[in-house]
Amino acid sequence: MSNEIKLIISDIDGTLLTSQHLLTKNLVQTLQEIQALSIPFIAASARSPRGILPIAQKLGIQNNPLAAYNGALITTDGNLPLFSHPLPAAGKKLLKLIKKFFPTISLNVYSNADWYTDSHNKWIEIEATITKMQPIFLSFADLLRQDPIHKLLLIGDAVEITTLMNFLNTQELTDCAFYLSKENYLEITHKQVSKETVLHEMANFYAVPLQNVLTIGDNYNDLPMLKAAGLGIAMGNAPAPVKESADKVTATNDQDGVAKALKKYVLDSP
Template sequence: MTEVKLILSDIDGTILNDKNIVDSDLRRNIAELRHQKIHFVLASARSPKGMVALAQELDILDNPIVCYNGALVVKDLQKDNYQTILSHSMNILEIKEIFQILHEKFPRISINLYSGSNWYVENFDKWVKIEADITNMTPIEINLNQLVAEQRVPVHKLLLISDTSEIKQARQYLQDNNFANSSFYLSKDNYLEITDRDVSKQKALRELVKYYQINLNNTMTLGDNFNDVPMLDLAQIGIAMGNAPDEVKKHADVVTKSNNENGVSDAIKKYALKR
Protein backbone atom coordinates (compact mmCIF):
# COMPACT_ATOMS: atom_id res chain seq x y z
CA MET A 1 0.00 0.00 0.00
CA THR A 2 1.19 3.51 -0.84
CA GLU A 3 1.78 5.75 2.17
CA VAL A 4 -0.25 8.84 1.26
CA LYS A 5 1.07 12.13 2.64
CA LEU A 6 -0.73 14.58 0.35
CA ILE A 7 -4.21 14.52 -1.19
CA LEU A 8 -5.10 17.00 -3.95
CA SER A 9 -8.82 17.11 -4.66
CA ASP A 10 -11.02 18.82 -7.20
CA ILE A 11 -14.18 20.56 -5.94
CA ASP A 12 -17.14 20.69 -8.36
CA GLY A 13 -18.41 17.21 -9.17
CA THR A 14 -15.93 15.77 -6.68
CA ILE A 15 -16.32 16.96 -3.08
CA LEU A 16 -19.56 18.72 -4.04
CA ASN A 17 -22.62 16.73 -5.07
CA ASP A 18 -25.03 17.72 -7.82
CA LYS A 19 -26.78 20.10 -5.38
CA ASN A 20 -23.45 21.83 -4.55
CA ILE A 21 -23.44 20.29 -1.06
CA VAL A 22 -20.14 19.10 0.44
CA ASP A 23 -19.49 15.39 0.98
CA SER A 24 -21.12 14.95 4.40
CA ASP A 25 -18.32 12.76 5.80
CA LEU A 26 -15.44 14.87 4.52
CA ARG A 27 -14.84 17.26 7.43
CA ARG A 28 -14.60 14.33 9.84
CA ASN A 29 -12.22 12.48 7.50
CA ILE A 30 -10.05 15.59 7.01
CA ALA A 31 -9.74 15.89 10.79
CA GLU A 32 -8.49 12.30 10.87
CA LEU A 33 -6.11 13.04 7.97
CA ARG A 34 -4.70 15.97 9.94
CA HIS A 35 -4.26 13.73 12.98
CA GLN A 36 -2.26 11.35 10.79
CA LYS A 37 -0.24 14.26 9.30
CA ILE A 38 -1.71 13.80 5.82
CA HIS A 39 -2.27 17.09 3.97
CA PHE A 40 -5.56 17.75 2.14
CA VAL A 41 -5.50 20.47 -0.52
CA LEU A 42 -8.34 21.75 -2.69
CA ALA A 43 -7.75 22.34 -6.41
CA SER A 44 -10.26 24.06 -8.64
CA ALA A 45 -10.91 26.39 -11.54
CA ARG A 46 -12.39 28.74 -8.93
CA SER A 47 -10.89 31.97 -7.63
CA PRO A 48 -9.49 32.32 -4.09
CA LYS A 49 -12.65 34.09 -2.86
CA GLY A 50 -14.75 31.36 -4.43
CA MET A 51 -13.04 28.79 -2.21
CA VAL A 52 -12.93 30.55 1.16
CA ALA A 53 -16.32 29.30 2.37
CA LEU A 54 -15.50 25.70 1.42
CA ALA A 55 -12.08 25.84 3.05
CA GLN A 56 -13.67 27.26 6.17
CA GLU A 57 -16.38 24.59 6.21
CA LEU A 58 -13.73 21.88 5.97
CA ASP A 59 -11.40 23.61 8.45
CA ILE A 60 -8.47 23.78 6.02
CA LEU A 61 -7.98 27.56 5.75
CA ASP A 62 -4.34 27.14 6.83
CA ASN A 63 -3.60 24.78 3.92
CA PRO A 64 -2.48 25.90 0.45
CA ILE A 65 -5.29 26.24 -2.09
CA VAL A 66 -4.90 25.65 -5.85
CA CYS A 67 -6.95 28.23 -7.79
CA TYR A 68 -7.67 28.67 -11.49
CA ASN A 69 -6.58 25.06 -12.19
CA GLY A 70 -3.08 25.86 -10.98
CA ALA A 71 -2.51 29.38 -12.32
CA LEU A 72 -2.49 30.61 -8.73
CA VAL A 73 -1.57 28.70 -5.57
CA VAL A 74 -2.09 30.60 -2.32
CA LYS A 75 -1.91 30.07 1.43
CA ASP A 76 -3.69 31.78 4.35
CA LEU A 77 -6.73 32.31 2.18
CA GLN A 78 -8.69 34.03 4.94
CA LYS A 79 -6.27 36.99 4.97
CA ASP A 80 -6.45 39.93 2.55
CA ASN A 81 -2.68 39.70 2.10
CA TYR A 82 -2.66 35.95 1.48
CA GLN A 83 0.66 34.29 0.66
CA THR A 84 1.25 33.50 -3.02
CA ILE A 85 3.09 30.23 -3.61
CA LEU A 86 2.72 30.18 -7.41
CA SER A 87 1.34 32.71 -9.94
CA HIS A 88 1.19 32.23 -13.73
CA SER A 89 -0.68 34.80 -15.83
CA MET A 90 -1.90 34.73 -19.45
CA ASN A 91 -0.32 36.31 -22.53
CA ILE A 92 -1.83 39.81 -23.02
CA LEU A 93 -1.63 39.80 -26.83
CA GLU A 94 -3.50 36.50 -27.01
CA ILE A 95 -6.17 37.76 -24.61
CA LYS A 96 -6.79 40.73 -26.91
CA GLU A 97 -7.09 38.43 -29.93
CA ILE A 98 -9.44 36.09 -28.04
CA PHE A 99 -11.64 39.06 -27.09
CA GLN A 100 -11.79 40.20 -30.70
CA ILE A 101 -12.87 36.75 -31.90
CA LEU A 102 -15.53 36.49 -29.20
CA HIS A 103 -16.98 39.94 -29.90
CA GLU A 104 -17.12 39.28 -33.65
CA LYS A 105 -18.10 35.61 -33.79
CA PHE A 106 -19.71 34.78 -30.43
CA PRO A 107 -21.21 37.98 -28.97
CA ARG A 108 -23.67 36.11 -26.75
CA ILE A 109 -20.94 34.39 -24.75
CA SER A 110 -20.44 35.71 -21.22
CA ILE A 111 -16.76 36.64 -20.68
CA ASN A 112 -15.40 36.43 -17.13
CA LEU A 113 -11.87 37.56 -16.25
CA TYR A 114 -10.10 36.52 -13.06
CA SER A 115 -7.06 38.17 -11.49
CA GLY A 116 -5.86 37.21 -8.03
CA SER A 117 -8.95 37.19 -5.84
CA ASN A 118 -10.96 39.49 -8.14
CA TRP A 119 -13.62 38.59 -10.73
CA TYR A 120 -14.31 41.05 -13.56
CA VAL A 121 -17.23 41.06 -16.03
CA GLU A 122 -18.66 43.40 -18.66
CA ASN A 123 -22.30 42.85 -17.67
CA PHE A 124 -24.18 41.12 -14.91
CA ASP A 125 -25.95 38.73 -17.31
CA LYS A 126 -27.84 35.52 -16.50
CA TRP A 127 -24.68 33.40 -16.66
CA VAL A 128 -22.83 35.69 -14.29
CA LYS A 129 -25.76 35.53 -11.87
CA ILE A 130 -25.67 31.72 -11.90
CA GLU A 131 -21.93 31.71 -11.21
CA ALA A 132 -22.33 34.33 -8.47
CA ASP A 133 -24.98 32.19 -6.76
CA ILE A 134 -22.73 29.12 -6.90
CA THR A 135 -19.58 30.83 -5.60
CA ASN A 136 -21.15 33.45 -3.30
CA MET A 137 -19.01 36.07 -5.03
CA THR A 138 -19.88 39.44 -6.54
CA PRO A 139 -18.03 40.43 -9.73
CA ILE A 140 -16.63 43.84 -10.57
CA GLU A 141 -18.34 45.33 -13.65
CA ILE A 142 -15.75 46.98 -15.90
CA ASN A 143 -14.68 47.43 -19.52
CA LEU A 144 -12.63 44.26 -20.02
CA ASN A 145 -10.93 45.46 -23.20
CA GLN A 146 -9.67 48.53 -21.38
CA LEU A 147 -8.62 46.56 -18.32
CA VAL A 148 -6.48 44.26 -20.48
CA ALA A 149 -5.15 47.04 -22.74
CA GLU A 150 -3.91 49.01 -19.75
CA GLN A 151 -2.38 45.85 -18.21
CA ARG A 152 -3.55 46.94 -14.79
CA VAL A 153 -3.78 43.41 -13.42
CA PRO A 154 -2.35 39.97 -14.24
CA VAL A 155 -4.93 37.73 -15.91
CA HIS A 156 -4.93 34.29 -14.31
CA LYS A 157 -7.98 32.91 -16.12
CA LEU A 158 -10.78 33.62 -18.57
CA LEU A 159 -14.09 31.79 -18.20
CA LEU A 160 -16.53 31.70 -21.11
CA ILE A 161 -20.13 30.70 -20.34
CA SER A 162 -23.06 30.18 -22.68
CA ASP A 163 -25.28 27.41 -24.01
CA THR A 164 -23.45 24.11 -24.47
CA SER A 165 -23.68 24.19 -28.27
CA GLU A 166 -22.23 27.69 -28.53
CA ILE A 167 -19.41 26.94 -26.11
CA LYS A 168 -18.56 23.84 -28.14
CA GLN A 169 -18.38 25.95 -31.32
CA ALA A 170 -16.29 28.64 -29.63
CA ARG A 171 -13.87 26.08 -28.22
CA GLN A 172 -13.31 24.53 -31.64
CA TYR A 173 -12.88 27.93 -33.30
CA LEU A 174 -10.37 29.14 -30.70
CA GLN A 175 -8.40 25.90 -30.78
CA ASP A 176 -8.24 26.05 -34.57
CA ASN A 177 -6.52 29.44 -34.26
CA ASN A 178 -3.52 27.68 -32.71
CA PHE A 179 -2.79 30.11 -29.88
CA ALA A 180 0.77 29.36 -28.83
CA ASN A 181 0.40 30.33 -25.17
CA SER A 182 -3.20 29.55 -24.25
CA SER A 183 -4.96 26.37 -23.21
CA PHE A 184 -8.70 25.69 -23.63
CA TYR A 185 -10.64 23.10 -21.66
CA LEU A 186 -14.15 22.42 -20.41
CA SER A 187 -14.83 22.36 -16.66
CA LYS A 188 -18.56 21.88 -17.40
CA ASP A 189 -20.37 21.27 -20.68
CA ASN A 190 -21.04 25.01 -21.01
CA TYR A 191 -17.96 26.38 -19.15
CA LEU A 192 -14.85 26.98 -21.26
CA GLU A 193 -11.78 27.77 -19.16
CA ILE A 194 -8.77 29.54 -20.68
CA THR A 195 -5.41 29.75 -18.93
CA ASP A 196 -1.77 29.91 -19.94
CA ARG A 197 -0.67 26.71 -21.68
CA ASP A 198 1.85 26.00 -18.90
CA VAL A 199 -0.87 25.97 -16.22
CA SER A 200 -2.30 22.70 -14.94
CA LYS A 201 -3.22 20.91 -11.72
CA GLN A 202 -0.33 18.61 -12.53
CA LYS A 203 2.17 21.48 -12.21
CA ALA A 204 0.42 22.61 -9.04
CA LEU A 205 0.89 19.12 -7.63
CA ARG A 206 4.61 19.27 -8.41
CA GLU A 207 4.80 22.65 -6.62
CA LEU A 208 2.97 21.29 -3.57
CA VAL A 209 5.28 18.29 -3.39
CA LYS A 210 8.21 20.72 -3.14
CA TYR A 211 6.33 22.89 -0.64
CA TYR A 212 5.66 19.95 1.68
CA GLN A 213 9.05 18.33 0.93
CA ILE A 214 7.56 14.96 0.08
CA ASN A 215 7.75 12.55 -2.85
CA LEU A 216 5.26 12.14 -5.70
CA ASN A 217 5.06 8.50 -4.66
CA ASN A 218 3.18 9.70 -1.56
CA THR A 219 0.44 11.61 -3.39
CA MET A 220 -3.21 10.93 -4.16
CA THR A 221 -5.48 12.99 -6.43
CA LEU A 222 -9.26 13.00 -6.93
CA GLY A 223 -11.21 14.48 -9.84
CA ASP A 224 -14.16 14.13 -12.17
CA ASN A 225 -13.40 16.01 -15.38
CA PHE A 226 -10.91 16.50 -18.21
CA ASN A 227 -9.01 19.32 -16.50
CA ASP A 228 -8.23 16.82 -13.71
CA VAL A 229 -6.56 14.29 -16.04
CA PRO A 230 -2.99 15.70 -15.71
CA MET A 231 -3.00 15.37 -11.93
CA LEU A 232 -4.65 11.93 -12.09
CA ASP A 233 -1.83 10.82 -14.40
CA LEU A 234 0.95 12.24 -12.21
CA ALA A 235 -0.07 11.13 -8.71
CA GLN A 236 0.84 7.77 -7.30
CA ILE A 237 -2.87 7.10 -6.82
CA GLY A 238 -5.14 8.89 -9.29
CA ILE A 239 -8.80 8.46 -8.36
CA ALA A 240 -11.69 9.31 -10.69
CA MET A 241 -15.19 9.87 -9.39
CA GLY A 242 -17.94 7.46 -10.38
CA ASN A 243 -19.66 10.36 -12.16
CA ALA A 244 -16.60 11.15 -14.31
CA PRO A 245 -16.73 10.63 -18.10
CA ASP A 246 -15.36 7.28 -19.26
CA GLU A 247 -12.38 8.96 -20.95
CA VAL A 248 -11.38 10.51 -17.62
CA LYS A 249 -11.77 7.19 -15.82
CA LYS A 250 -9.26 5.64 -18.22
CA HIS A 251 -6.58 7.88 -16.70
CA ALA A 252 -7.32 6.79 -13.13
CA ASP A 253 -5.80 4.02 -11.05
CA VAL A 254 -9.07 3.70 -9.17
CA VAL A 255 -12.71 4.71 -9.69
CA THR A 256 -14.52 5.59 -6.47
CA LYS A 257 -18.23 6.18 -5.80
CA SER A 258 -19.95 9.18 -7.35
CA ASN A 259 -20.05 12.70 -5.93
CA ASN A 260 -23.63 11.99 -4.80
CA GLU A 261 -22.42 9.01 -2.75
CA ASN A 262 -19.58 10.65 -0.79
CA GLY A 263 -17.05 9.15 -3.17
CA VAL A 264 -14.16 11.29 -1.88
CA SER A 265 -14.64 10.17 1.71
CA ASP A 266 -14.92 6.57 0.56
CA ALA A 267 -11.59 6.86 -1.28
CA ILE A 268 -9.88 8.57 1.66
CA LYS A 269 -10.92 5.78 4.02
CA LYS A 270 -9.84 3.04 1.59
CA TYR A 271 -6.55 4.45 0.26
CA ALA A 272 -5.21 7.14 2.61
CA LEU A 273 -6.17 6.70 6.26
CA LYS A 274 -4.16 4.26 8.31
CA ARG A 275 -6.33 1.96 10.39
Protein backbone atom coordinates in the same frame (compact mmCIF):
# COMPACT_ATOMS: atom_id res chain seq x y z
CA MET B 1 -1.44 2.68 3.03
CA SER B 2 -1.43 5.37 5.77
CA ASN B 3 2.37 5.18 5.97
CA GLU B 4 2.67 5.85 2.24
CA ILE B 5 0.37 8.81 1.55
CA LYS B 6 2.04 12.07 2.59
CA LEU B 7 0.10 14.57 0.46
CA ILE B 8 -3.46 14.69 -0.92
CA ILE B 9 -4.72 16.86 -3.77
CA SER B 10 -8.43 16.92 -4.58
CA ASP B 11 -10.73 18.51 -7.10
CA ILE B 12 -13.75 20.35 -5.66
CA ASP B 13 -16.85 20.40 -7.90
CA GLY B 14 -18.15 16.93 -8.57
CA THR B 15 -15.63 15.58 -6.07
CA LEU B 16 -15.60 17.24 -2.63
CA LEU B 17 -19.02 18.78 -3.25
CA THR B 18 -22.23 16.85 -3.83
CA SER B 19 -24.37 17.49 -6.90
CA GLN B 20 -26.19 20.07 -4.73
CA HIS B 21 -22.83 21.85 -4.11
CA LEU B 22 -22.71 20.76 -0.46
CA LEU B 23 -20.14 19.20 1.87
CA THR B 24 -21.23 16.18 3.90
CA LYS B 25 -20.67 15.88 7.65
CA ASN B 26 -18.84 12.61 7.02
CA LEU B 27 -16.36 14.34 4.72
CA VAL B 28 -15.74 17.17 7.21
CA GLN B 29 -15.09 14.63 9.98
CA THR B 30 -12.80 12.60 7.72
CA LEU B 31 -10.78 15.70 6.86
CA GLN B 32 -10.35 16.39 10.58
CA GLU B 33 -8.78 12.93 10.93
CA ILE B 34 -6.50 13.63 7.95
CA GLN B 35 -5.43 16.95 9.47
CA ALA B 36 -4.65 15.18 12.76
CA LEU B 37 -2.11 13.07 10.84
CA SER B 38 -0.45 16.27 9.52
CA ILE B 39 -1.05 15.18 5.91
CA PRO B 40 -1.48 18.32 3.76
CA PHE B 41 -4.78 18.34 1.88
CA ILE B 42 -4.84 20.68 -1.13
CA ALA B 43 -8.07 21.73 -2.83
CA ALA B 44 -7.51 22.29 -6.57
CA SER B 45 -10.21 23.83 -8.70
CA ALA B 46 -11.07 26.04 -11.65
CA ARG B 47 -12.66 28.34 -9.03
CA SER B 48 -11.06 31.55 -7.83
CA PRO B 49 -9.34 31.70 -4.41
CA ARG B 50 -12.46 33.39 -3.00
CA GLY B 51 -14.59 30.61 -4.44
CA ILE B 52 -12.39 27.99 -2.77
CA LEU B 53 -11.78 29.64 0.60
CA PRO B 54 -15.27 29.17 2.15
CA ILE B 55 -15.13 25.47 1.26
CA ALA B 56 -11.60 25.16 2.66
CA GLN B 57 -12.73 26.86 5.88
CA LYS B 58 -15.60 24.40 6.34
CA LEU B 59 -13.14 21.53 5.80
CA GLY B 60 -10.54 23.04 8.13
CA ILE B 61 -7.86 23.22 5.42
CA GLN B 62 -7.83 27.00 4.92
CA ASN B 63 -4.23 27.26 6.15
CA ASN B 64 -3.02 24.95 3.39
CA PRO B 65 -2.22 26.25 -0.11
CA LEU B 66 -5.31 26.70 -2.31
CA ALA B 67 -4.87 25.88 -6.01
CA ALA B 68 -7.18 28.20 -7.97
CA TYR B 69 -7.92 28.41 -11.70
CA ASN B 70 -6.65 24.82 -12.10
CA GLY B 71 -3.26 25.96 -10.81
CA ALA B 72 -2.84 29.31 -12.56
CA LEU B 73 -2.71 30.78 -9.05
CA ILE B 74 -1.79 28.96 -5.85
CA THR B 75 -2.24 31.04 -2.71
CA THR B 76 -1.33 30.52 0.92
CA ASP B 77 -4.25 32.35 2.49
CA GLY B 78 -6.65 33.08 -0.33
CA ASN B 79 -4.66 36.18 -1.33
CA LEU B 80 -0.87 35.84 -1.06
CA PRO B 81 0.50 34.22 -4.27
CA LEU B 82 2.68 31.16 -3.81
CA PHE B 83 2.78 30.23 -7.51
CA SER B 84 1.39 32.39 -10.33
CA HIS B 85 1.02 31.56 -14.05
CA PRO B 86 -0.94 34.39 -15.71
CA LEU B 87 -1.97 34.53 -19.35
CA PRO B 88 0.49 36.16 -21.77
CA ALA B 89 -0.37 39.33 -23.66
CA ALA B 90 -2.35 37.21 -26.15
CA GLY B 91 -5.08 36.97 -23.52
CA LYS B 92 -6.12 40.58 -24.09
CA LYS B 93 -5.99 40.12 -27.85
CA LEU B 94 -8.38 37.19 -27.38
CA LEU B 95 -10.80 39.33 -25.42
CA LYS B 96 -10.94 41.86 -28.24
CA LEU B 97 -11.53 39.14 -30.86
CA ILE B 98 -14.30 37.52 -28.85
CA LYS B 99 -15.99 40.83 -28.14
CA LYS B 100 -15.93 41.64 -31.86
CA PHE B 101 -16.98 38.30 -33.36
CA PHE B 102 -18.97 36.73 -30.49
CA PRO B 103 -20.72 39.65 -28.77
CA THR B 104 -23.30 37.46 -27.01
CA ILE B 105 -20.65 35.40 -25.19
CA SER B 106 -20.31 36.25 -21.49
CA LEU B 107 -16.74 37.46 -20.82
CA ASN B 108 -15.30 36.74 -17.38
CA VAL B 109 -11.80 37.79 -16.33
CA TYR B 110 -10.15 36.41 -13.19
CA SER B 111 -7.23 38.40 -11.83
CA ASN B 112 -5.72 37.24 -8.54
CA ALA B 113 -8.74 36.69 -6.25
CA ASP B 114 -11.16 38.91 -8.18
CA TRP B 115 -13.81 38.14 -10.80
CA TYR B 116 -14.54 40.84 -13.40
CA THR B 117 -17.14 41.03 -16.16
CA ASP B 118 -18.55 43.74 -18.43
CA SER B 119 -22.20 42.69 -18.57
CA HIS B 120 -24.97 41.26 -16.43
CA ASN B 121 -26.82 38.25 -17.83
CA LYS B 122 -28.24 34.86 -16.87
CA TRP B 123 -24.82 33.20 -17.10
CA ILE B 124 -23.39 35.60 -14.54
CA GLU B 125 -26.30 34.89 -12.20
CA ILE B 126 -25.83 31.13 -12.53
CA GLU B 127 -22.08 31.33 -11.88
CA ALA B 128 -22.60 33.64 -8.89
CA THR B 129 -25.11 31.20 -7.39
CA ILE B 130 -22.74 28.24 -7.80
CA THR B 131 -19.60 29.96 -6.51
CA LYS B 132 -21.28 32.19 -3.88
CA MET B 133 -19.28 35.09 -5.38
CA GLN B 134 -20.28 38.37 -6.96
CA PRO B 135 -18.36 39.82 -9.91
CA ILE B 136 -17.00 43.32 -10.22
CA PHE B 137 -18.72 45.02 -13.18
CA LEU B 138 -16.44 47.07 -15.44
CA SER B 139 -16.56 48.63 -18.88
CA PHE B 140 -14.91 46.54 -21.56
CA ALA B 141 -12.05 49.07 -21.73
CA ASP B 142 -11.43 48.62 -18.01
CA LEU B 143 -11.75 44.86 -18.36
CA LEU B 144 -8.79 44.98 -20.75
CA ARG B 145 -6.72 46.85 -18.17
CA GLN B 146 -6.80 44.05 -15.60
CA ASP B 147 -3.40 42.58 -14.91
CA PRO B 148 -2.44 39.83 -14.33
CA ILE B 149 -5.13 37.71 -15.98
CA HIS B 150 -5.07 34.23 -14.49
CA LYS B 151 -8.10 32.87 -16.31
CA LEU B 152 -10.72 33.76 -18.90
CA LEU B 153 -14.11 32.09 -18.55
CA LEU B 154 -16.35 32.31 -21.61
CA ILE B 155 -19.98 31.29 -21.16
CA GLY B 156 -22.79 30.96 -23.67
CA ASP B 157 -25.10 28.42 -25.24
CA ALA B 158 -23.36 25.13 -26.01
CA VAL B 159 -23.60 25.71 -29.78
CA GLU B 160 -22.07 29.18 -29.41
CA ILE B 161 -19.20 27.82 -27.34
CA THR B 162 -18.51 25.04 -29.84
CA THR B 163 -18.39 27.63 -32.64
CA LEU B 164 -16.05 29.75 -30.52
CA MET B 165 -13.75 26.78 -29.90
CA ASN B 166 -13.56 26.12 -33.62
CA PHE B 167 -12.68 29.77 -34.17
CA LEU B 168 -9.95 29.71 -31.53
CA ASN B 169 -8.43 26.65 -33.19
CA THR B 170 -7.76 28.82 -36.24
CA GLN B 171 -5.88 31.45 -34.21
CA GLU B 172 -2.25 31.45 -33.15
CA LEU B 173 -2.67 31.14 -29.41
CA THR B 174 0.94 31.08 -28.27
CA ASP B 175 1.24 30.05 -24.63
CA CYS B 176 -2.56 29.73 -24.24
CA ALA B 177 -4.56 26.61 -23.47
CA PHE B 178 -8.32 26.25 -23.59
CA TYR B 179 -10.73 23.52 -22.62
CA LEU B 180 -14.38 22.90 -21.84
CA SER B 181 -15.18 22.59 -18.15
CA LYS B 182 -18.88 22.24 -19.08
CA GLU B 183 -20.46 22.00 -22.50
CA ASN B 184 -21.11 25.76 -22.39
CA TYR B 185 -18.07 26.85 -20.31
CA LEU B 186 -14.82 27.53 -22.15
CA GLU B 187 -11.82 28.26 -19.93
CA ILE B 188 -8.54 29.79 -21.11
CA THR B 189 -5.32 29.80 -19.11
CA HIS B 190 -1.57 29.82 -19.69
CA LYS B 191 -0.56 26.59 -21.44
CA GLN B 192 1.66 25.73 -18.47
CA VAL B 193 -1.39 25.53 -16.22
CA SER B 194 -2.80 22.13 -15.32
CA LYS B 195 -3.59 20.10 -12.25
CA GLU B 196 -0.52 18.03 -13.03
CA THR B 197 1.52 21.23 -12.58
CA VAL B 198 -0.25 21.69 -9.23
CA LEU B 199 0.78 18.17 -8.31
CA HIS B 200 4.46 18.79 -9.13
CA GLU B 201 4.56 22.22 -7.47
CA MET B 202 2.90 20.98 -4.28
CA ALA B 203 5.00 17.80 -4.14
CA ASN B 204 8.14 19.95 -4.42
CA PHE B 205 6.79 22.47 -1.91
CA TYR B 206 6.24 19.75 0.70
CA ALA B 207 9.25 17.65 -0.44
CA VAL B 208 7.02 14.61 -1.00
CA PRO B 209 7.85 12.06 -3.75
CA LEU B 210 5.08 11.66 -6.33
CA GLN B 211 4.58 8.03 -5.32
CA ASN B 212 3.47 9.27 -1.90
CA VAL B 213 0.78 11.60 -3.30
CA LEU B 214 -2.91 10.72 -3.57
CA THR B 215 -5.03 12.66 -6.06
CA ILE B 216 -8.77 12.46 -6.58
CA GLY B 217 -11.07 13.97 -9.19
CA ASP B 218 -14.08 13.50 -11.43
CA ASN B 219 -13.37 14.99 -14.84
CA TYR B 220 -11.03 15.12 -17.83
CA ASN B 221 -9.04 18.08 -16.50
CA ASP B 222 -8.22 15.93 -13.45
CA LEU B 223 -6.74 13.14 -15.57
CA PRO B 224 -3.14 14.45 -15.72
CA MET B 225 -2.83 14.59 -11.93
CA LEU B 226 -4.58 11.23 -11.52
CA LYS B 227 -2.09 9.60 -13.86
CA ALA B 228 1.01 11.30 -12.44
CA ALA B 229 0.34 10.67 -8.73
CA GLY B 230 1.31 7.55 -6.87
CA LEU B 231 -2.38 6.87 -6.30
CA GLY B 232 -4.95 8.48 -8.59
CA ILE B 233 -8.59 7.93 -7.63
CA ALA B 234 -11.56 8.69 -9.89
CA MET B 235 -14.99 9.48 -8.54
CA GLY B 236 -17.83 7.10 -9.34
CA ASN B 237 -19.55 9.96 -11.18
CA ALA B 238 -16.54 10.49 -13.49
CA PRO B 239 -16.79 9.74 -17.23
CA ALA B 240 -15.76 6.20 -18.19
CA PRO B 241 -12.40 7.23 -19.75
CA VAL B 242 -11.42 8.99 -16.51
CA LYS B 243 -12.30 5.96 -14.41
CA GLU B 244 -10.44 3.67 -16.79
CA SER B 245 -7.28 5.79 -16.51
CA ALA B 246 -7.30 6.03 -12.71
CA ASP B 247 -5.65 3.58 -10.32
CA LYS B 248 -8.81 3.22 -8.26
CA VAL B 249 -12.47 4.25 -8.45
CA THR B 250 -14.48 5.32 -5.41
CA ALA B 251 -18.19 6.03 -4.91
CA THR B 252 -19.91 9.07 -6.42
CA ASN B 253 -19.88 12.57 -4.94
CA ASP B 254 -23.44 11.98 -3.70
CA GLN B 255 -22.31 8.78 -1.95
CA ASP B 256 -19.40 10.28 0.04
CA GLY B 257 -16.84 9.03 -2.47
CA VAL B 258 -13.97 11.18 -1.18
CA ALA B 259 -14.54 10.27 2.47
CA LYS B 260 -14.73 6.58 1.58
CA ALA B 261 -11.51 6.74 -0.45
CA LEU B 262 -9.61 8.58 2.29
CA LYS B 263 -10.78 6.13 4.95
CA LYS B 264 -9.75 3.17 2.81
CA TYR B 265 -6.45 4.36 1.39
CA VAL B 266 -5.18 6.79 4.03
CA LEU B 267 -6.87 6.06 7.36
CA ASP B 268 -7.04 2.27 6.89
CA SER B 269 -10.57 2.20 8.25
CA PRO B 270 -13.75 0.67 6.78
